[in-house]
Amino acid sequence: MTRVIVADDQALVREGIRTLLEVAGIEVVAEAEDGAQAVAVIEEHAPEVALMDLRMPRHDGIWALEQLREQGTAVPVLVLTTFDDDQLVLRALRAGARGYLLKDVTIARLAHAVGVLADGGTLMSPSVTDSLLRALRDGTAEREVQEAPLQALTVREIEVLRLVAEGCSNREIAEVLHLAEGTVKNHLSVILQKTGSRDRTSAVLRALREGLLG
Template identity: 45%
Template sequence: MRVLIVDDDDLMRAGLRAVLSSDDTISVVGEAADGAEAVVLVGEMRPDVVLMDVRMPHLDGIAATRELSEVAPAVRVLILTTFEDDDYVFGALSAGASGFLLKRTRPERLIEAIHTIAAGDSLLSPSVTRTVIDQMAAAAPPDPAAVRRLRGLTARERDVLVLVARGLSNGEIAAELFVEESTIKTHMKRILAKMDLRDRVQAVIVAYETGLIRPGGGGPAREPARPHEAGGQ
């Protein structure tokens, strides 16, 4: 698993490299001190995962993530931030990041997160998920195209999306709906395909933006999202 570390703090980069060296399946293929350097190195090193700081000179983590999502969409970006209320993170998720963690995260949690991201899943730090999604949803008007795609989901797929937006893992959703975890994974693949979404993070954002679930964890607004579909899929 090839990882690129991007941070303008020399000590932080050294610390991250030391942490990742404890996992034999992870290889740190390079380091960058700003977003512009990161974009260049991604083209040269072809990493699987980029650990991306947010506040950096020349090109910040948001702009770098947005550029990478266009020129190297297969690369997964994991944002590492210092503060739970870092407004920059909201933009980074919209720009295509697959998730984020706080820099104070335990080393073993960081390694687990890299494996999760590399496997094609997405990850949001539990302590900041609600704040990020609530503020993002409050700031963004509903996307009519997303609302139309939402109406193409089956009732069970909407149920799964609601639980994903509430922060449940696939295993927890399976227990909630009394099905196998593999079934939930299948539902998620179909949800992403039907709504033309890249990953779980984008699915959560769309769930809030379309009103399927309300900021603050309120109940789903399924009926307003599909007012003429009684007896539909």
């Protein structure tokens, strides 16, 4: 049973998410009503995935993501929010979010997303991906400061990165491309180096910005 925490400032929303996740066989080990509490319960319970709203009082979800990154906490964070603002999406992803879903998602989709992140994957809802692509295409999305020159990716590396963008875990990428999981990990290491990225999400953002994923 996958262990998660839920951070949202509305008690009714937290209770609803808890009930739905437990029906899907996912254990909610703790709840938080703002970013500071979220960081605290993540440190205490070490969940496999953290579900986090962005707009919370006092310390919001972006603050929590930045704190977790500074502390080196490796728990993957799935942003679950009602907002699909382009810049908010980018801020969350750059702060370390591994997934981004809107709250109108179905329980099946939410449970799937939790599983993807627990397995090391990334995932964004189609509407968020479309919004992000539009922002990148229109030039409204800010670039990373002092971005390193992009080294050419091979066809196979682009295939791997495209599957990462679709939310596939290393195991799923290996199955789709008929590769060993270790080979996928090697490809990802090279991709991070070539794109000058600190993680999978940053690599996907760079590839989208450069127009490599279509």
